[in-house]
Amino acid sequence: MASQNPVKQKEVVEIEKELSFGPIHPALLEPYRIRLFVNDEYVEDCELTVNVAYRGIEKLFEGLPIERALVIAEKVCGICSNVHAFNAVRVIEGGLNIEVPTRASYIRVLVHEIQRMTSHLLFFGHAFEVLGHETFAMRSFLLRETFMDLMAYIGGNRVMASVPIIGGIRPRADLTEPLKKTILSRLDEFEDKYTDYVNRIMADPMVMSRLTGVGLLSKDEAIKWYATGPTGRASGWDFDLRRDMKEYKPFDFKVIVLNEGDNKARVVARALEIFESIKIMRQVVKNLPEGPVVNRQWIAGKMDYTIAYIETYRGELMHSYGLDEHGLIRNYKIRTPTITNLAAMEQACIGDHVTDAMVTIASCDPCLTCCTRAEVVEKGRSRVMTDQEVVRNYGWRH
Amino acid sequence: MIAFIRLMIEGAYKNFVRVAARRDRITSIEIRESVASQSVPMQETVLDETCIGCSGCFHVCPTQAITMVQLEKPVEIIEGYSRTQVPRIDFLKCIYCLNCHDICPIYSVFGEAAPIHARDVGAPRLTLQEILKKPVRAPPDKILELSKLIPAESIALISRRENN
Amino acid sequence: MDTISFTLLLIASSVIAIVIATLYSLVLPGIERKVQARIQQRIGPPILTPGFWSVIKFTYKEKVEPIAQMPRLYKCSVYLGVVVVAFLLLFSTPYWWAVLSWGSILGIVGLLKIEEVIYVFMGSQSQSILSTSMPMPDLAKGSKHIGTRREFVEQHSAERAIKMMAIGSLPIYLALIVPFVVGKSILISDVVSFQNPAFFSAPWYGLPLPSHPILFTVPGFLATIPFFLGYTILLNEKPFSILKAKIDVIEGGVLEYASTLRAAYYVMRNLLLFALSSIFVTLFIGIPFDPFTPFVFLLNMLLSIILPVCLAVLVAFSPILTFRQIYPVAIGLSAIGVLAMILAVSI
């Protein structure tokens, strides 16, 4: 990625050596390759090769009926599964003006926020594993179980809950009274434990000394690299799509913006967002209107290329496609937050100790299954090659 | 710093009790036992009580993961209609495309316990008797529309199997 | 006592001490893991699994040649490590105290230094698949820095090992000096008899208890802090596990050890865990690891559990520190060590 973006003009530094990690490595929960160019122990430059888990997922959508496509949309990613299903239906709902009942919209927000919790808590788990703090990682996975359970209660599966469907939500995912009570009581229980957990982390001098002042990303850089989500907000960029989404209009919440832009800020930003999510979830459950949960009065037909943006857990996600006259998908495109956030991280970890650089990369919550796509390789005249061609022409190594 | 020392002292007591007296352990003993005896219950997929044995799922599965198992004794669901067979899914072949779920008139495959295809799943809380009392014949245009939703290959499979 | 019977007793006591210590040390990682597991609110592995059964299992695995620059040297390093640690252990057995100047602080310090150097050897040798030699088309794609030397993570870990040698081991040396200063001698036997005057005159079945253990004096107590953290540093455990930091260098130099070699590595690591702990009990409490006085021997083993358990708790609650934090911590610990020494002189 860095090779595509030679924007930062720096004087050429002597590089002593290169360290490469991955794709199979304890710090990476997913296959990608980190190449660190270091002098002594300090990172002078960093390159991430993210194309490793290539599945050609956008191609898979081509020519499928829109309803069937949602099965794949959900399997773009097992962390953000709900948000992809959510945004995929938002595209067609926007494009064909399909009305969504309020109750359905509320429940979509609820599930969206539940998954934000699982995602942020997974982030803590991963970040502390990378910091080397096993106990905190485990505590965070333990807290996460609350929301995995709630997902399973609502959607029937811990990971692929498939709640949104075109025009509403699956009737199975409708909230019953006992379920509402369960959600509220589990939330209370969680909030207590989580507050303790966060206080404990914040007070820990060893953990904080690892996080503070490391991996600085300034606001300008965050905007330049388009580091959205908590990554950008921790650098003082006040940008959150939820404020503009009509689904979020009825709810009252704060957008957490911090100015430090270091690893600590990125951790704290997520820690505080969890409290806001709890607030939103409580509002959903308490103010849930009565009514139908799905609108079936729609027919898939010709639709122009439509785009929908949503604020996911890591930043801004874009889905877009058009439909042909049979309601078959044409030209599905996904742009996920991690792809831009990682470019920002490549910059942020310059100047850090090698071990800190791993934390910095982890602090933007890297997850790449969604963003593995064709890469541009320039050689002599600019020319596009797929990775397969590269290997065919140049071999695996040189 | 003082806050940290206070936390540390509190934590020291709590963790001492955890170590010495095995307090607060949250590992699920139920799972421990079922794993140790290799008897983790399977994911619930086919809802035997509601399935009407129509074998629609069997025909639509692109990987032939479904087999229809004959029941020893047919079960009468409603007057004049009894279920003689139920589907069984071979998970090693299943690709979770959920075609079977979509075709099932009462959504009794992957009904509750597993992911449900993001298409509509109707009203799952209807009882079977209610469903069967409704007219079951689909209007021709609906069938035409449905045929667009089912992958061409699955349909090819159906006709292939019928030819054999 | 004549030389021949002395030699025989020396050999007998060494063999008994090493065999029992090895077996016992294989239980310690299990206890460590169990303590951590309880803190983490889970069940954790059975006590024998991480140490004992793992070592036996590795000896039964297929022998594979490690990928290393000089495989033979690489293989020798781990066996050398085991021998060094075994000798280290013998410092807490009284028969060795009489051999030349072996029973002095100089011997302990010397062996610990060799132990540290071994990690540098291992790191510079090992060339595992997990970094540079992983088949990835990343070079083929080009980069901003073409032709840079590519290093294996193990080599990087060797560089860190050198840094740790320079600063990391200071605290434990300073802490080790304290009992000798208090005992006003460089011989271990004097330090033990200072704390436990009855030890050398007790019958074999006796249980002579120390009358003034150095641990309970102010300098002794102060010295315990640098000793314990120095112990952590020597064992490369969190928070000082930078040369084995899982998240970048994975396991450092020991990555390529498989089957028997890995079993040997486990033995080396666990025996070091016990040996240092046992030396602590000998020097700071005055209860040596003497195979010929069984009760003292057992008491030493029992007390030697304390340090590994404390280590387990520390590991459970600390992240990995980088050199940014390790330098000041090492300096602070050394300062405590020096303070303890000054106090010890004035006693």
Added chain:
Amino acid sequence: MSLKARSRRNAIHAMLFYSGGCNGCDIEVANALLSPRYDLEQYKVLFTWNPREADVLIVSGIIAWQLLEPLKKIYSMIPNPKAVVAIGSCPINGNVYKNLVGDIGVNEDIFAPLDNIIPVDVKVPGCPPRPEDILEGVVKGVPKLVEAP
């Protein structure tokens, strides 16, 4: 039981190889490992990232083509006896990525099923399998290790 068999039964080192797919399985394996509720270690399975130490290789994902060579290499570096556990329907049959019959037909960019690449001993189906399924799957690989010469 001989000492050999007992030691193999009592200490198992497992390694995770994530080879593409959607992450779901990967996170559930991490859950089975790190969440105290499931706790993989209580079944005498210790987790490692070093193929030289491993006995069980847990594979999840669809085997993207860039991961094909690393997978074979890492498998070959594990000393015998070794067992392979395939987690999720991705390595078992490619899941929806292999074939959902859109315009592209069968997806040739992915190399599932895993059987074609390395021998698989235990298959844990599901999308994703629940952590308890994963635990059971890993434990099921043990007899193969124990019975090996």
